[in-house]
Amino acid sequence: MTAGKSNTTLPIALDAVGGDHGAPPNVEGAVLAARAGVPVLLVGDRVRLHGELGKHPGSVSLPIDVVDAPDVIGMDEHASDVRSRTGASINVCTRLVKEGRAAAVVSMGHSGATMASALLTLGRVKGVDRPAILTHLPARAGFVTLLDVGANADVKPGYLAQWARLATVYLRVIEDRADPTVGLLSIGEEDHKGSQTVIEAHGLLRELHGKGINFHGNVEGRDIFQGTTDIVVTDGFTGNVVLKLAEGEARVLFGWVREALGSDLKTKVGGLLVRGALRGLAERMDPSTYGASILLGVRGLAFIGHGSADARAVKNALLRASRAHEANLIARLEAALAPGVG
Amino acid sequence: MTAGKSNTTLPIALDAVGGDHGAPPNVEGAVLAARAGVPVLLVGDRVRLHGELGKHPGSVSLPIDVVDAPDVIGMDEHASDVRSRTGASINVCTRLVKEGRAAAVVSMGHSGATMASALLTLGRVKGVDRPAILTHLPARAGFVTLLDVGANADVKPGYLAQWARLATVYLRVIEDRADPTVGLLSIGEEDHKGSQTVIEAHGLLRELHGKGINFHGNVEGRDIFQGTTDIVVTDGFTGNVVLKLAEGEARVLFGWVREALGSDLKTKVGGLLVRGALRGLAERMDPSTYGASILLGVRGLAFIGHGSADARAVKNALLRASRAHEANLIARLEAALAPGVG
Numbered sequence: 001m002t003a004g005k006s007n008t009t010l011p012i013a014l015d016a017v018g019g020d021h022g023a024p025p026n027v028e029g030a031v032l033a034a035r036a037g038v039p040v041l042l043v044g045d046r047v048r049l050h051g052e053l054g055k056h057p058g059s060v061s062l063p064i065d066v067v068d069a070p071d072v073i074g075m076d077e078h079a080s081d082v083r084s085r086t087g088a089s090i091n092v093c094t095r096l097v098k099e100g101r102a103a104a105v106v107s108m109g110h111s112g113a114t115m116a117s118a119l120l121t122l123g124r125v126k127g128v129d130r131p132a133i134l135t136h137l138p139a140r141a142g143f144v145t146l147l148d149v150g151a152n153a154d155v156k157p158g159y160l161a162q163w164a165r166l167a168t169v170y171l172r173v174i175e176d177r178a179d180p181t182v183g184l185l186s187i188g189e190e191d192h193k194g195s196q197t198v199i200e201a202h203g204l205l206r207e208l209h210g211k212g213i214n215f216h217g218n219v220e221g222r223d224i225f226q227g228t229t230d231i232v233v234t235d236g237f238t239g240n241v242v243l244k245l246a247e248g249e250a251r252v253l254f255g256w257v258r259e260a261l262g263s264d265l266k267t268k269v270g271g272l273l274v275r276g277a278l279r280g281l282a283e284r285m286d287p288s289t290y291g292a293s294i295l296l297g298v299r300g301l302a303f304i305g306h307g308s309a310d311a312r313a314v315k316n317a318l319l320r321a322s323r324a325h326e327a328n329l330i331a332r333l334e335a336a337l338a339p340g341v342g
Numbered sequence: 343m344t345a346g347k348s349n350t351t352l353p354i355a356l357d358a359v360g361g362d363h364g365a366p367p368n369v370e371g372a373v374l375a376a377r378a379g380v381p382v383l384l385v386g387d388r389v390r391l392h393g394e395l396g397k398h399p400g401s402v403s404l405p406i407d408v409v410d411a412p413d414v415i416g417m418d419e420h421a422s423d424v425r426s427r428t429g430a431s432i433n434v435c436t437r438l439v440k441e442g443r444a445a446a447v448v449s450m451g452h453s454g455a456t457m458a459s460a461l462l463t464l465g466r467v468k469g470v471d472r473p474a475i476l477t478h479l480p481a482r483a484g485f486v487t488l489l490d491v492g493a494n495a496d497v498k499p500g501y502l503a504q505w506a507r508l509a510t511v512y513l514r515v516i517e518d519r520a521d522p523t524v525g526l527l528s529i530g531e532e533d534h535k536g537s538q539t540v541i542e543a544h545g546l547l548r549e550l551h552g553k554g555i556n557f558h559g560n561v562e563g564r565d566i567f568q569g570t571t572d573i574v575v576t577d578g579f580t581g582n583v584v585l586k587l588a589e590g591e592a593r594v595l596f597g598w599v600r601e602a603l604g605s606d607l608k609t610k611v612g613g614l615l616v617r618g619a620l621r622g623l624a625e626r627m628d629p630s631t632y633g634a635s636i637l638l639g640v641r642g643l644a645f646i647g648h649g650s651a652d653a654r655a656v657k658n659a660l661l662r663a664s665r666a667h668e669a670n671l672i673a674r675l676e677a678a679l680a681p682g683v684g
Contacts, residue, residue, distance in 0.1 A: 139594070140594055140597075150529055153529060153535075153536055153537040153538075153540075154537050154538055185583060186579075187492055187495060187578070187579055187582040187583065193495075194495055194579065195495040195496050195579045196495075196496055198495070198579070220582075220583070220586045221582065221583040221584065221585065221586030221587035221588075221589075221590060222586040222587065222589060222590030222593075223590070224587055224590065224591075225587070225590045225591045225593075225594040225595075226590060226594065234583075236529070237528075237529055237536065237537045237540070237580065238579065238580050238583055240529040240562075240563065241527060241529065241562070241563040241576075241580055241583070241584060242563065242583060242584075242587055243563065244562045244563030244564040245563035245564065245566055245567070245584055245587060245588065246563075246587065246591060247563075247564060248563060248564030248565070248566065248567045248568060249566075249567045249588060249591050249592070249595075250591070250595060251564075251567075252481070252482055252567040252568065253567075253591075253592060253595050253596075254595075255482075256626070257599060260622065280602065284598070
């Protein structure tokens with residue numbers, strides 16, 4: 001295979017042995033994505049991946065290739081291992097992107113290792129000090145876009161301003177939002193409320209308003225599910241807590257609803273009648289719907305998913321990666337962040 | 343009225359004109375608490391409060407007195423105003439506590455002003471650098487105790503360690519938990535995960551394990567609703583975001599459940615059958631159940647509630663304040679934090 005020239009035919013590199021469940025959900029997700037027209041490179045132990053592919057009748061005719069990688073960074077190993085273990089599947093994936101042989105990398109494996117490998121191999125978009133992980137949460141009106149959800153536990157005010165610009169371009173390019181609003185997560189709506197870092201970031205974002213971003217001002221925890229703004233910018237510590245709390249709370253609340261519906265005969269009968277409606281809701285809260293989060297700010301497309309991702313999540317991540325590539329996301333991020341622009 | 347000697351007869355000072363709805367829910371809550379045996383001092387404009395009391399037949403025979411305060415700090419004014427406005431209702435309340443004429447102060451008014459007034463008038467418990475706001479959230483097994491939820495946007499590692507000790511004493515004294523577990527909110531379970539502040543705090547908490555606290559280790563956002571630990575310690579920025587997100591998410595999710603149940607005839611019928619069960623759940627999520635949060639670490643009992651508190655929340659806050667006083671909470675916090683003890 002040679003470096004692709006056409007955006008549409010370049011495959012997505014999938015870290016096909018990464019994640020809690022190893023190859024099976026990755027390969028199944030790749031088959032689903034390939035059937036939907038997205039070519040995939042399965043990266044990992046060649047024998048194992050061919051074996052797994054063999055379980056999917058008809059997969060030989062799909063646009064799926066296998067690229068051998070002898071090593072894999074386990075979920076409990078150190079992210080810094082990516083420096084020395086060049087044969088690790090995630091490193092093979094990011095090199096494929098760097099060399100123009102793949103359009104993007106998708107991994108459900110060790111997220112720290114994916115971040116480190118992407119950053120080391122692909123570098124940063126000019127004007128970006130630190131890449132951030134961008135994800136979506138369900139909200140009253142569709143979804144809200146949140147970043148950083150875990151790449152940077154400690155931040156400087158300038159990072160938050162850069163992330164606001166990156167996320168704005170992302171939503172324009174990928175979700176067709178013309179002028180998405182940006183909220184800065186804080187503990188009060190007033191400009192002077194928040195930590196020192198947030199107060200300084202507020203000033204920077206205020207200056208950027210109308211010059212590349214549409215700054216709404218501070219938002220609070222309750223605004224996230226309200227969907228008060230399209231984008232919520234925060235540090236990677238708070239964002240990670242928000243993401244995991246939101247998922248955990250939904251799981252516990254829906255569990256309580258299910259319990260409440262099975263508590264006696266009357267509610268059991270009622271429960272059967274409302275089951276379908278509630279299943280639709282649970283799906284709305286399911287992280288698999290979005291597939292994976294994007295590592296925004298590296299000079300190449302990198303998507304990071306849940307270790308527990310199922311085939312549907314893998315498929316959706318591959319489709320999303322393909323869409324970002326077709327839309328020329330990286331070039332458009334670079335153009336927006338170029339010095340003198342904004 | 344003279345300084346009370348008996349714990350049980352000392353009244354609770356209520357900032358009766360504070361909050362989004364002014365006197366009505368405060369006075370009604372005081373009437374409900376007084377009927378339950380808790381004496382209350384209503385602090386605020388005397389004429390208005392007597393007028394409001396007049397709407398509750400039989401309130402004259404209840405243990406409720408009115409203490410005049412000519413001024414009130416509005417919800418949109420500055421917390422620092424408590425320094426100059428000595429006649430503000432919240433300042434009158436904290437002075438009543440300081441002078442031993444009230445057992446505790448409860449306010450649904452300006453939370454920043456309540457914190458500032460309590461800190462200025464009552465001072466800090468020895469060994470505590472910064473007071474924290476402690477509150478409860480529903481969790482799988484009852485509730486989880488979270489602090490700080492907003493008093494300190496910027497923290498030092500030592501604060502988190504002090505708060506773990508304060509919260510441990512609080513749960514022992516007020517909730518009869520013999521040896522409550524403490525979790526440090528972070529973005530990974532491993533000891534080395536988190537911001538620099540959290541990593542350092544982890545070391546301090548590890549040292550305190552078995553010496554005054556039962557340290558479980560790091561917990562993540564998803565552990566809050568799981569109730570993995572009895573106590574979750576975090577900075578006031580993250581804690582405030584968590585609290586408001588948790589409340590906001592519950593409101594939106596239950597709204598979706600209600601919508602889903604009214605979507606067609608079948609689910610409408612089912613919805614009627616399950617209505618009671620869901621109402622029970624909504625109540626479990628209602629912040630009024632706990633009434634108010636305690637400002638832990640000041641040398642006196644101070645409770646801070648939602649501006650939107652209803653009479654039930656006011657009543658529950660007054661009962662909780664009374665319980666804390668009867669249990670000698672402040673003396674026990676001082677004993678636990680005294681130098682050389684641990």
